[in-house]
Amino acid sequence: MSRRVLLLSNGFGGATMAAYCWLRDRGIETAFQPATDGAAMVDAAARYGPDLIFAPTLTAKVPEELFGRVAINHPGRMGDRGASSIDWGRFRRETFGGTTLLLAADGWDTGDIVHTTTFRYPDGPATKSWIYAHLNRAAMIRGLEHLVGAHTPRPLDYGHADVLGTWNDVLRQGDCAVDWALPAEEIVWRAAARDGAPGVTAELAGRQVRIFDVHPAGPTRFDPGRVVGWMLDGAIRVAAGPADGDGTRGSVWVGFVKETGFKQPATWWLRDAVEHLPAQQGNPVSYRPVTTRRLGPVAVVTAAAYNGAWSTRFCRTVAATVTAAARRPEIEVVVLRGGGAVPFGNGVNLNHIYAAPDGVEQEARRNIRAINDVATAMFQARRDGVSVIALLDGDAGAGGAFLSLCADVVVAVPGRTFNYHYTGMGGLSGSEFHTLTLPPRLADEARRAALLHECLPFSAEQAQRQGLVDYLAPEGLAASDLTDWIHEFAVNYRHPAKQLDHQRWRPLPTEAELAATQQRELRRIDQDFASPAFQSALSNFVLKRPGKPPVAATEFKGTY
Numbered sequence: 001m002s003r004r005v006l007l008l009s010n011g012f013g014g015a016t017m018a019a020y021c022w023l024r025d026r027g028i029e030t031a032f033q034p035a036t037d038g039a040a041m042v043d044a045a046a047r048y049g050p051d052l053i054f055a056p057t058l059t060a061k062v063p064e065e066l067f068g069r070v071a072i073n074h075p076g077r078m079g080d081r082g083a084s085s086i087d088w089g090r091f092r093r094e095t096f097g098g099t100t101l102l103l104a105a106d107g108w109d110t111g112d113i114v115h116t117t118t119f120r121y122p123d124g125p126a127t128k129s130w131i132y133a134h135l136n137r138a139a140m141i142r143g144l145e146h147l148v149g150a151h152t153p154r155p156l157d158y159g160h161a162d163v164l165g166t167w168n169d170v171l172r173q174g175d176c177a178v179d180w181a182l183p184a185e186e187i188v189w190r191a192a193a194r195d196g197a198p199g200v201t202a203e204l205a206g207r208q209v210r211i212f213d214v215h216p217a218g219p220t221r222f223d224p225g226r227v228v229g230w231m232l233d234g235a236i237r238v239a240a241g242p243a244d245g246d247g248t249r250g251s252v253w254v255g256f257v258k259e260t261g262f263k264q265p266a267t268w269w270l271r272d273a274v275e276h277l278p279a280q281q282g283n284p285v286s287y288r289p290v291t292t293r294r295l296g297p298v299a300v301v302t303a304a305a306y307n308g309a310w311s312t313r314f315c316r317t318v319a320a321t322v323t324a325a326a327r328r329p330e331i332e333v334v335v336l337r338g339g340g341a342v343p344f345g346n347g348v349n350l351n352h353i354y355a356a357p358d359g360v361e362q363e364a365r366r367n368i369r370a371i372n373d374v375a376t377a378m379f380q381a382r383r384d385g386v387s388v389i390a391l392l393d394g395d396a397g398a399g400g401a402f403l404s405l406c407a408d409v410v411v412a413v414p415g416r417t418f419n420y421h422y423t424g425m426g427g428l429s430g431s432e433f434h435t436l437t438l439p440p441r442l443a444d445e446a447r448r449a450a451l452l453h454e455c456l457p458f459s460a461e462q463a464q465r466q467g468l469v470d471y472l473a474p475e476g477l478a479a480s481d482l483t484d485w486i487h488e489f490a491v492n493y494r495h496p497a498k499q500l501d502h503q504r505w506r507p508l509p510t511e512a513e514l515a516a517t518q519q520r521e522l523r524r525i526d527q528d529f530a531s532p533a534f535q536s537a538l539s540n541f542v543l544k545r546p547g548k549p550p551v552a553a554t555e556f557k558g559t560y
Helices: 014-025 038-048 085-091 128-148 184-193 266-274 312-327 350-355 360-383 398-406 434-441 445-453 460-466 479-493 496-502 511-529 532-542
Strands: 004-009 029-034 052-055 070-074 096-103 113-120 200-204 207-216 227-230 236-240 250-258 290-295 298-303 333-337 387-392 409-412 417-419
Touching: 004 014, 004 038, 014 029, 014 128, 014 417, 014 460, 029 038, 052 128, 070 128, 085 096, 085 128, 085 184, 096 128, 113 128, 184 200, 184 207, 184 250, 207 266, 227 266, 236 266, 250 266, 290 312, 298 312, 298 479, 312 333, 312 360, 333 360, 333 479, 350 360, 350 532, 360 387, 360 398, 360 511, 387 398, 387 479, 398 417, 398 434, 409 460, 409 479, 417 460, 434 445, 434 511
Parallel strands: 004 029, 004 052, 052 070, 298 333, 333 387, 387 409
Antiparallel strands: 070 096, 096 113, 200 207, 207 250, 227 236, 236 250, 290 298
16 A cells, blocks of 8 residues: 655645545555646645655646656546536536546546546536536545555547546636526536536626526526526526516526626626616515525424635624524424535635625725624534534535534534635634634644644544544435434434533533623734735635645645
8 A cells, every 4th residue: 555645736725635535544655746837736746755645736738757657537427528527417417427546647637547436427517626626625635545555557548438428628608608598407407517617798788797506596587697686695596598478588697707807796797797786676585595494393494505614794694594493492402404415514705705896804804704793603602501402514614614623513514625724814813703612622722733733634433433423424415415314413412311421512601601601702804804925815815816825735744
């Protein structure tokens, strides 16, 4: 088995962090280096001298010196080649997708195959980002298990009947652009096939833009392409498709728009584009990122923020929803989850902060206080005798990860990665009461310092070993199955026979402790928001400028 693995990748992102965690969880010394170009790859291979080189995400061509040495994670079935395999698979509504680990060779994706996995695509319009973060990531990990052990690569030969993939040219915007005359269902599907990047082009208010986070919105009588509704700081509703016999046609909610530079809430973009909003404010019934499902004594609050970014208004909605659920007399447990289609949460919404009309500092301060309001609602529910369970059913980072620690108990879905740190965003110190909730879970001061400052990810399993997660959900559960399981878990958690479990949990902070903690944390982070370091890091993040990886990730590290 390989004992030292070098990860070469575009960046230290989701797939790379998942591979990093999986390897370190198994005691395999692992380090990361950005694969900016061929020279950087050759230099890294020479400096690190690894037993194995793995590329979880790679767009640069591997140089000849490393042919046969670098194993590449390619999101496609055996024989699928080219950078748009998922895009085409979803656009063509293919039944199956897959992931193939192959060795670098002269042609694009022509190298010998180490491992391949085929999976069924979801029947509905799941987003490209969800497919990549869930189905492809899980398949990559299965392939990585083969890669680090004994394996015999297989040449790619289209003469074999089981090679069902094909070459895929780059899917260009002209191939999948949205025409508002298309049926609403088709528009939703096309947008999902390219969400979160690069989006699909459409014309709105006479401008060419890219649209994201698109959902069905129900019938309307307006012409295709007409904006017929909106929600504050959120989505706009656009008429689409042919008219039915009664004169109505479909419509869609568009959550985010990118004209130049970066994605912003569609309502904000429209306000700036036409200097006003239409008279019709949208009925949010068909588009509710925050919902509650009551199952007997359990209320499951789903807070599905696009890309896991919790804006000020979104946080206020979540806080009000948690409070309302906890006040119902029949409710004994509130479960807070992300829904599984998006990350559980990554803290404040940096795109909103960057684009805020009254400036970065003002919106940043509003946003951090709003996410603290969610934490306060969780603490208040607990104080009122209602148990609160955080279900980490997606990746989580920064404020989203620390928000979970405000619950009585944290349950995580295997395969997700968590980043319990803030400082990588221009030295932010963070809030969400983490200086109060973290020490009881991670008592050793040196380990807490490493967690907050090394900026390294944890797998769900490692988070449980460190005491940041209390339980792991069964592997393989998702969607309604996971909802049914967490309901069973919640009811069982409240059972009197489980009091031994309750004795293990951290004590509930007093109101005075919460007030003092919030005052201290906010005083410091307000100063952080005003710093040039944060404002520079914010701009780099929103505008997708490449940043430096955590220094600790570039050093060989084995078992945590």
